[in-house]
Amino acid sequence: MLKPFRKVPVLNTASLLLVENEEQLQTRLADIIVQNEKDVNITVRLARKLPLPEENQDSRPRIDLIVFIVNLRSERSLQSAEQSVKYLDPGFFLGKVCFVVTGARCLSGSSNRLLTARKLAASLHCPLLFAEDQTNEGVITVAVRLLGILKVAAGLVPLATGLYLNSLSHCMIPSDLEQNLD
């Protein structure tokens, strides 16, 4: 069980955990995030699913932001994300978790999955970002956005906290859709 405040934060560092079942977008995102930021020490850790292995518990730094990457082209991706979410301490959901969804453009079978992903993000009160993973510009765009959220979650931006940003940007399902779908 990952707990958000178990470790002490280190000065001028931020640590990101990317969880993705397919391991396709993770590495590219990690490279771009690390290259783009020169002022802050960013560590990016990659995982396929939670729970994270016990043996690394001590050497692992304090995680500031967890990003679940869901590929809408496969059902397995969404299922794995849903199962991983259960291994997080509730304290994480106050601004330290984010969902990134790729492949939303292709409608073949993904509209139901998109809906499920939105419901998942909305029920956990987390932001949901859409990413275009086929082009370089798309990956760079989502990397820059994640970097922004990471810096806020790590407390490196004055006057903004993760919880504050979360309350502004968490995923919402419009009320009539919610009524229809309850």
Add this chain to the structure above:
Amino acid sequence: MDRRSSVNTSVTHHTTHRRSKSYGRTFDATSRFCYTPGQLTITRIPTSREAAKAHKITEKVDPEQVALLVKNEWKLSYVTPLYQFRYTLLNVYAKHLSAFLVAEKQQGTAVEVGLETGFKVTFSTVLGMAETKDDAETVFIQIHSKPVFASAGDTPRVVWSGWLTCINGDPEYLQSLPPEFVSLPLFCTSGTESLTFLVKLWFERTFDCSFGSLSLDPNDLQWLAALWTGCHSDNNIRSLKLAWTLPAQPPLDVSLTVNGQDAWDLWEKVRPGDRADDSVSIEEVKCFITGIESHFFRHFKIHLSAGVLKKVSTALGSVHLDGKIKITCSDYMITVMTLLTECAILKMPTI
């Protein structure tokens, strides 16, 4: 106010409850997640359907015509409503279409309508297939032609056939159409691509409609798999064959054949006990498919949910993700056609 989709009400209706904030009148043919400027149209995809009951369709429809429908594998497309399509003018349409086909084949020379030509087209209606009062009658088209080196006495053989149909179409949508339009959203074709293209071109020019290929969803395939398996008790499906494509390098094709009786046992376990109503909900379908996938995982350690379900076939029929359907048992035609009509209406581009 009842906000749940009241799907398992009557035999022939399944209403999709739609909420739309729109400016002006729209007949928003339902699309799954349609954000068009100025309106937010969100619809509920039916989560529950009628179980496939054996409708002895041959009671209502001429058995010869049913035999024609059951013979082939059909390629599906959707059609937007036809403008001023008259059932009384079918013979005229047939002559025009055959002249058009001949003219296209011999580009440049004038062709007189009515002369003996290489193609003979017949338009006919298949009476009895329409389920509700809003459904238009099914139209069946056949193109016969004589082979090139035919002697005088040879009968022309069928080179192309197709049919336009609407079965259990969404009543709200059908009633919202202006009266000059006839809606037959599902178009099934069997024959050469060039002839299909020409027929579609003629329809587009004559009735101001537009066609598009109807590619199906893996969800629809799962529905059909579950519905066909549910019929096993009445009509032996022999085996349930499923084919997946997994995104490996190179792509891995997995084809799984489940014994009919085993599939039915699994289906019965998924469905809770004796149900008063005959509806099947999507959770049961998902449970059924997850059961099959997890069984496969246990043996081969491959997650089938990471792939795409491409083809489902049983002894009652087969369906392919590209939009090909073959119905071998005419008893369940109405249920299958209902599902496909719904897909066609959902796929149609809205105004």
